[in-house]
Amino acid sequence: MHFMFSLFGLMVVLFHFFASICCNHFTLLLFLSNQVVHLCKRKWIEESTYPRFTMIGQSFGSIYLSWEALCKLTPLFYFDTSGYAFTYPLARIFGCQVICYTHYPTISMNMLARVSLQSSMYNNNALIARSRLLSQCKVIYYTVFSWMYGFVGSCANLAMVNSSWTQSHIEKLWKIPECTRRVYPPCDTSGLQVLPLEKPRESPKIISVAQFRPEKAHIIQLEAFSVAIRQLDSRLPRPKLQFVGGCRNKEDEKRLQHLKDKAVELNVEMDVEFYKNVTYKDLVKLLGGALAGIHSMIDEHFGISVVEYMAAGAIPIANNSAGPKMDIVLDEDGQQTGFLAGSVEEYAEAIVTLLKMSETQRLEMAAAARKRSSRFSEQRFYNDFKEAIRPILSQSSYSC
Structure with missing residues (x-):
């Protein structure tokens, strides 16, 4: 769909905004782009495209979409808020600093445990839960996927997370606790x-x-x-x-x-x-x-x-x-x-x-x-966000 905004291109625009409120070195803004990139490969991250093996399908689909985005515009900072961790190695290959705000891990240890215990839930079909063989197959699938997710996530230069629960899972999976910061989401109350x-x-x-x-x-x-x-x-x-x-x-x-x-x-x-x-x-x-x-x-x-x-x-x-x-x-x-x-x-x-x-x-x-x-509050989000992101904005060569 040619008219849709790219999630990745939009991140560049959002980063321009955040940088303007976070960074004291205004010359840095000269290196940031405020362009919106239109992408044509959106369907490859749609859930409906993958009736089965949805997680792995969307993850590899996001790489394809990210390739299109990065070929059209390569930013200095690659800022993902959509949870497409499989795109991080590609962004690093393109020379970007990778920053993410993760709301929910694509896979968690809790999900793996429920499949192992054959518990039926919205994300574990009852047919699979009733079958020991199918459950064991799904455990293997989840185990392999969690290893892959851990590898690609570890390519982030900075991983911001929205809660203690998300932080504990991301740190176990990505194994970059020194690069992980908890930043509670802004609640306009x-x-x-x-x-x-x-x-x-x-x-x-x-x-x-x-x-x-x-x-x-x-x-x-x-x-x-x-x-x-x-x-x-x-x-x-x-x-x-x-x-x-x-x-x-x-x-x-x-x-x-x-x-x-x-x-x-x-x-x-x-x-x-x-x-x-x-x-x-x-x-x-x-x-x-x-x-x-x-x-x-x-x-x-x-x-x-x-x-x-x-x-x-x-x-x-x-x-x-x-x-x-x-x-x-x-x-x-x-x-x-x-x-x-x-x-x-x-x-x-x-x-x-x-x-x-x-x-x-x-x-x-x-x-x-x-x-x-x-x-x-929103104010706490702004303060914590600025504190987490300031090292990367002030030192473009920053890495953990």
């Missing part, structure tokens, strides 16, 4: 911080903000909500669960409809509301009225929606893994900031506990959560 911490208690709202994708595990939230309602004292106000998210395609639409059907099956359809593709203004309004925010994705690399819950005064009930566990839902000044859960029963218990809390206890927790959310 200024508009949410001003929302009142007091929430209506007559009809408490629990909000869930996430695209209707399989890894977001909305069914667990619905089942936990159903269990919690059955466990609630009849004298307590009956809560409502609000699903807020976007649909990218027909598959997401089907998942949304399945969620609605499941609410009917669990006999909670009158207590559940669905909001599809809402505007940001409407999202802020919904967050402002929410007593709590629920999140159930396993191994969420960071969890910006959890930070948004906390900033809005909605106490988070998040999955007990990765970003929420390691970086976000931690005590603030000795005060609990939310709940972590891993099963339907644990989520239900957290919901019931929250609804039974006194207003004073809830306000103290909400205030601590809001204070913690400020640790992930």
